[in-house]
Amino acid sequence: MELNNKLTVSASPHVKSAETTTGIMLDVIIALLPAGIASIFVFGIRALLVIAVSVASCVLAEYLSRKAMKRDQTIGDLSAVVTGLLLAYNLPSTIPVWEVIFGAIVAIVVVKQMFGGIGQNFVNPALLARIVLISAFPSRMSAGAFVGTNVVGWDVDGVTGATPMGLISLADGIKDGAPSLMHLFLGTTAGCIGEVSALALLLGGIYLIIRKVISPIIPCVYIGTVALIMLIAFGDVNAMLYEVLGGGLMIGAIFMATDYTTSPITDKGKIIYALGCGLLTCLIRLFGSLPEGVSFSIIIMNILVPHIENWTKPTIFGTVKEKKEKKEAAE
Amino acid sequence: MANEKIEGVLKPVKKGHGGIHVSHNKNTSKCAIVRMPAPAKVVLPMQQHIGAPCTPTVAVGDEVKIGQVIGDTDAFVSTPVHATVSGKVTAIGPVKVANGSMVQAVTIESDGKMELSEDIKPPKIDTKDDFLKAVRASGLVGLGGAGFPTHVKLAFKEDSGVDTLIINAAECEPFITVDHRECIDNSWDVLSGVYTIKEILGFKNVYIAIEDNKSDAFTELMKVAADNADWDDSVKLVMLPSQYPQGAEKVLIQSVTGRQVPPGKLPSDVGVVVMNVQSISFLGRYLKTGKPLVSRSLTVDGSAIAEPKNIRVPIGTLITDIIDFCGGFKAEPYKVIGGGPMMGMSLYDINVPLLKNNNAVLAFSADTIKVKPERACIRCGRCVQACPMSLMPTKIETRAHLKDVEGCQAAGAMTCMECGSCAFACPSGRPLVQYMRLAKAVIREGSAK
Structure with missing residues (x-):
């Protein structure tokens, strides 16, 4: 039988x-759906508009930048869709559309593609875009911006006005007018589009862990660290739960800090990284002038990832013994 | 460290890092080994082992019989090659072998009689030296795939601290079932080989290690052992979890004894010798009959093979003849693999001879063997999780592309055994084993300078 040159080698x-x-990426998108649906109930159709614009501009930005750089097209891997969702989820529903587009360009073109595309960015694209928007348009990204539309007739006292994180402080504890823990858990409160519903985000997180897309280490250690420090700082379980459920901690710990590219690939590294995220979040929330610290904490820890990985290289098979032997020999 | 007993079978003492779950596809596990009739010709390369090549000891036109030496050398790290059919030597010269290299080979055209050489008689063994000489004369190399001459492996010094023999019947590669069948079809040979070697070489501990998806192998071996009064219970069976690469030497040693072989060291450095179950079974037969290594068993399977089988074949039979014996191709073959799908070599041509260390021939049609397009690394860390040697394949890849000799060395590239777990797990379809080989080449080039 003549098969030469036909067989694949x-x-x-x-x-x-x-x-x-x-x-x-599809699994991450599925995991992000509950939070998106919750946001539409809380903030109305405007939330859907922001999400749609963000996703569309991220995908288009990726398509055009790959084309401009004459590189293989990568929009098929769906990572731009994930970035678009995460960016939208980190913005208030009242944000002007052109600012969303600007944010998408920062995330995809500047942070992701200019560093080489998927797997090469050194910080989380959606988070850096959010920080750029906060710095550039502070008035539209804070307090008064978090207005919700009461579409389902829920009791949504907390939806208008300040972010819940502005209503708690070390000096005063939980202030008057702050949403209840149940509001924070369900998400019927003020905040960015995708961050409000702890329940929806936890559902997504559990899905990702079951599907083995993410390891539970980062979310558990991150949230655990914040819970522990807040419990010690406030000496009050309610205040601790308020800190855990409110603000961007859930979306940050489950979806932002677990980004493959910008988190350590070793288990030990993941623990150090998540501890760092938790510690910084608490420092900013308790002592900083900003009400919220999740984004900055994750970005700072993103930058440290290469070092964390170098410190936590796994011990190569068979080398533990050698070290022990050397120690024994030295003794 | 003590193993925990479960109904007469030991559990592994230690679970290592990494590993992957790959579909077993042990389709042929119920196919008893059948003997393939003499092929029209055999091609016997003078190098089918790690070490010095042999020089032909016959000439074109010579009549030879099965078991007659046709190639040998004075080098210690080498094994003789024997005629595997009776017939006439028709050619001596370079031929292409499975890995693409040209090797000196003796071609024998079979007379169809399959006559045994008169020189075959059971070896006379009084001392350990006699035994090692006999093992060398048998032509035996590790039949599990490495092809390392067995007599070299067994020639450890008495004061070297080697106390443990592990018989490797883990067979973690998908599709291959021939070691499993050996435990069942030739259980007596296996145990006879084990007890003889234990006695001659004085091993304190002897383990037969099998994955837990081969329960009938345990039953059969225990039954045969119980039936023979000469065999005490000093040889233990170990039931390993079915996880790839459980049968890789270093992983196996760790599972069975808890010892770790350091990078660049051999099993004997931690007091262990590992032998494949087919090698020990062969030794069991050889010590009784004196018939050298002239045939071996292998699994023929895959989506393109008409009649998957476990067969016993004269060494040197062309792969194409083996496939014809198994009903030929039922679909156009896209890939033909010598060995298992995880570590086997894809063949560029099936007109190559079967070598001593080849334990399977698998053929797949295009629609059944997944091709994952190569994409950028997303740093998901699945390769790091999968690596049984606790390496970071993605980091080694980066160092290899940069031709960073020290970086590749520091990242432990040389410890990589190319089991393929990382590349299997990679969602971006990166050919990581290829990159590990690149890293090794970078190190070799760097140290040659």
Whole structure:
């Protein structure tokens, strides 16, 4: 039988897992859906508009920048959709549309593509875009911006006005007019589009952990650290729960801090990184002039990731013994 | 460290890092090993082992019989090659082998009689030296895939602290079932080989390690052992979890004994010798009959093979003849693999001879062997989670592309055993094993300068 030049020759292994980058991104998108649906109930159709504009501009920005750089098209991996969702979820529903587009360009073109595209950005694109928007348009990104539309007739006292994180302080504890813990848990409160409903975000987080898309280390250690420090700082379980459920901690710990590219790939590294995120979040929330500290904490820890990975390299098989032997020999 | 017993079978003492769950596809596990009739010709390369190549000891036109030496050398790290069919030597010269290199080979055209050489007689063994000489003369190399001469492996010094023999029947590669069948079809040979070697070489601990998806192998071996009064209970069975790469030497040693072989060291450095179950079974037969290594068992399977089988074949049989014996191709083959799908080599041509260390021939049609397009690394860390050697494959890849010799070394590239777990797990379809080989090449080039 003459088969020469017909057989495929490639390096082993010849079987591969069914997992693909696109599949992973699709899982993240599915996990982000509950928070998106919750946001539409809380903030109305305007939230959907922001989400749609953000996703569309992220995908278009990625498409055009890959084209301009004459690189392979990567919009098929769906990572730009994830960035678009995360960016929208970190913005208030009242934000002007052109600011969303500006944010998308910062996230995709400046932070992601200029550093080489997927897997190469050194900070989380959506978070950096959010920080740029906060710095550039402070009035539209704070207090008064978080106006909700009472579409379902819920008791939404907390929806207008300040972010819940502005209604708690170390000096005064939980202030008058602050939303109840149940409001924070369900999400019927003021805040950015996707951050308000702890319940919806937890559902997404559990899905990602079950699907083995993310390891539970980062969310658990991050939220755990914040809970512990806040419990010690306030000496009050209610205040601790308020800090855990309110603001951007849930979305940050579950969806932003777990971004593959900008978090450590070693388990030990993940623990150090999440501890750092938790500690910084608490410092900013308790002592900083900003009411919220999740975004800055994650960005700072993102930058430290290469160092954390260097400190936490796994011990290569068979080398533990050698070290022990050397120690024994030295003794 | 003590193993915990479960109904006469031991559990592993330690679970290592990493590993992957890959579909077993042990389709042929119920197919008893059948003997393939003599092929029209065999091609016997003079190098089918790690070490010095042999020189042909026959000439074109010579009549040879099965078991007659046709190639040998004075080098210690080498094994002789024997005629595997009776017939006439028709050619001596370079031929292409599975890995693409040209190797000196002796071609024998079979007379169809399969006559045994008169020189075959059971070896006379009084001392350990006699035994090692006999093992060398048998032509045995590790039949699990490495092809390392067995007599070299067994020639450890008495004061070297080697106290443990592990028989590797883990068979963690998907599709391959021939080690499993060996435990069932030739259980007596396996145990006879084990007890003889234990006695001659004085091993304190002997373990037969099998994955837990082969329960009938445990039953069969225990039954045969119980039936023979000469065999005490000093040889232990160990039931390993079915997780790839459980049968990789270093992983196996860790599971069974808890010991870790340091990078660049051999199992004997931690007091262990590992032998494949087919090698020990062969030794069991050889010590009784004196018939050298002239045939071996292998699994033939895959979506493109008409009649998947476990077969016993004369060494040197062309892969194309083996496939014909298994009903030929039922679909156009896209990839033909010598060995398992995780570590086997894809063949560029099936007109190459079967070598001593080849334990499977698998053929797949295009629609059944997934091709994952290569995309950028997303740093998901699945390769790091999967690596049984606790390496960071993605970091090694980066160092390799930069041709960073020290970086590759520091990242432990040389410790990589190319098991393929990282590349299997990679969602971006990166050919990480290829990149690990690149890293090793970078180190070799760097240190050659």
